[in-house]
Amino acid sequence: MNEGETQRRLDWPGLMRAGLRVLRLEPERFWRLTPVELRMMLGIEAGSAPLTRARLAELAAAFPDLTREETNGYGETGRGTFGAGFVAGPVGRDGRGL
Numbered sequence: 001m002n003e004g005e006t007q008r009r010l011d012w013p014g015l016m017r018a019g020l021r022v023l024r025l026e027p028e029r030f031w032r033l034t035p036v037e038l039r040m041m042l043g044i045e046a047g048s049a050p051l052t053r054a055r056l057a058e059l060a061a062a063f064p065d066l067t068r069e070e071t072n073g074y075g076e077t078g079r080g081t082f083g084a085g086f087v088a089g090p091v092g093r094d095g096r097g098l
Contacts, residue, residue, distance in 0.1 A: 015035065
């Protein structure tokens with residue numbers, strides 16, 4: 001994301017209200033803060049970026065789902081219970097797949 005996109009996505013009126021009214025910052029102090037600093041002062045954590053379709057496609061290609069034929073029918077691949085290729089599925093009371 002370039003600087004222009006970042007500026008369009010920021011809620012400047014909301015940030016100004018929060019900085020000037022809630023935090024009672026002087027305008028000069030408000031404008032010296034970066035958006036990240038202001039968010040930190042307001043207790044707003046910067047979360048991770050949302051998962052995009054492109055990133056989901058990358059993950060799906062890197063970690064494809066296994067079919068029942070590729071496992072022993074119970075989600076086990078012979079590579080360890082929770083090793084690479086583990087397939088989750090319904091489990092009965094005896095711990096075996098349904």
